[in-house]
Amino acid sequence: MLDRDVLVVAPETTIRTALMQLDRGGLQVVFVEDADGRLVGAVSDGDIRRGLLSGRALEDSVRTVMNRDPATVPPEASQQVVEELKVRRGIRVVAVVDDGRMVDVVGDHQHIATPLVTPVVLMAGGRGQRLYPITKDIPKPLVPLGDVPMIDIILGRLHDQGFRRIHVSVNHLGHLIEDHLGDGHSRDLEITYLHEPAPLGTAGALAQLRNEIDVPFVVMNSDLLTQVDLRRMLTFHQGVGAAATIGAREYGFEIPFGVIRREGDDVVALAEKPYHSELVSAGIYVLEPAALDALGTDEYCDMPTLLARLMDDGRRVGAFEIHEEWIDVGRPEDLDRARQAWERTGR
Template structure:
């Protein structure tokens, strides 16, 4: 590949995790090549390395060396292209650094079919039936997913971002003012996609709406709330789910809550320690999921079920449920100030 393109993936070994994320966004190559000043390869960082670091409690200000993969697979410059492709296919990798005998980085092999250039068979289910009561009066005559951001409905942004990941098949679950959504999108032909509809007679919850799927898809499918705007790569989420052998994956956001007071630890009457304004970090549900079709057997058709309940049923059966930590921009447009933020800063959430 062109020298300038792979050099955009270079990252100094003293950089932070935040700078690694910026490098991945800048190059679009899904890998950061961590080097010393002399271009010697120290290691690599991928999106998965970052997410695993966040799960361990690391913050974006931590040094990249905390998540560095120091022994990545590499190939010498003289290796024939056919052999390189065989290695990449056998190991299911999309990037392969080219390193000479002195550990000097000479380039990067990138698998010719990147995510944006092929069509996925995975279905995407969008929950678009809520009443949006917290967004009144905006939702009195307009379903929440149809509220405009940057000149078009939020739901259009979701469809267009999914298309970037090669997703062409959609199911919209509709209820409140659902006819407006159906009249706008129809069968999806105008957007170059296929759209069908799940029609809820009454609110069933996210899991309950999935029980209305008559013909379960053959592959894991995405589920997203219709009011969630994000820069996440939907294809990355699907690949992560499959790679970890999960039956259900939930995207989560890091949430920090700072205690405004100094906390005193005690043992009976005795003071054992002090902590000034401690921060409690937790993961919160981001409203985006990947579900294996086999999980649908935990649902009763037409019965109410929310997603935490579905995940709980799967865990009770000892079936693997996992989290996908988000570091991308994300906004749940549930309140008027959220809508105002999305309208004022659309580039952050699309």
């Protein structure tokens, strides 16, 4: 958290005062901002030590010893980018800078969570039939893991990564979800709802956001327990210039028999219980606003159909591999796994 009273000094501040600030802040660095509030440098205890050894005095200004190229990241940077920068520069603290102005700092054991303008759409309109009878009177997003509804866990993790604007698509028992979440104010979120007049598939409700969203946005199913770094996925998406990016997960399976390869009537190869793996959709996507033009109003459309339309139109669709924890809570056995994972980590 950025405490300007402790972590920020002016260029004319004396080295003596900067040392006192360093002692108060505990991060071993203070940042230097000019009169317009723009970041112009950083001063560590090492910078001061080297300055004093070269003949600077304690009453000289920090301008004379500051590092004029401090380590910075933009607000949308992923945690991986932050950690790689720390290692590369041999530092413990990184400044988060937006349009030249410092908006946050990320120190040791801290995760970047600068609020993002990126909206997230949670698809929560399904009937959850594979979990019946659990979902007879309760929508699947409100099914608890321990004593915490699944959607609360998802929203908490989104908040931890800096997402604040949430749209929730609702249909089956949607009033229960709305009653539970409200407008999100108590969660430090801005929650609005996409009401499906009838089931619209995994993409159809997104048409309601046409002309409402002007930045890339995240879409994810509301029955996923995952620790994926969505900031990193956004960075990937923007880097490849795609109209859409699919979160992809490796799915492997073993054929429990010996497999025969033949040519005509002749066996040419044998494989005992071979293992196969494929990349499958993880139910997490990043879309450009223009992708919504491929949807009709109140049209039933699944996400694979939307993505196929984009590709048929010559638009690029990328695949971002997810290696973090990921559980699709679709079946009773998946719910058991999710509950065990939640009890084990509690986060």
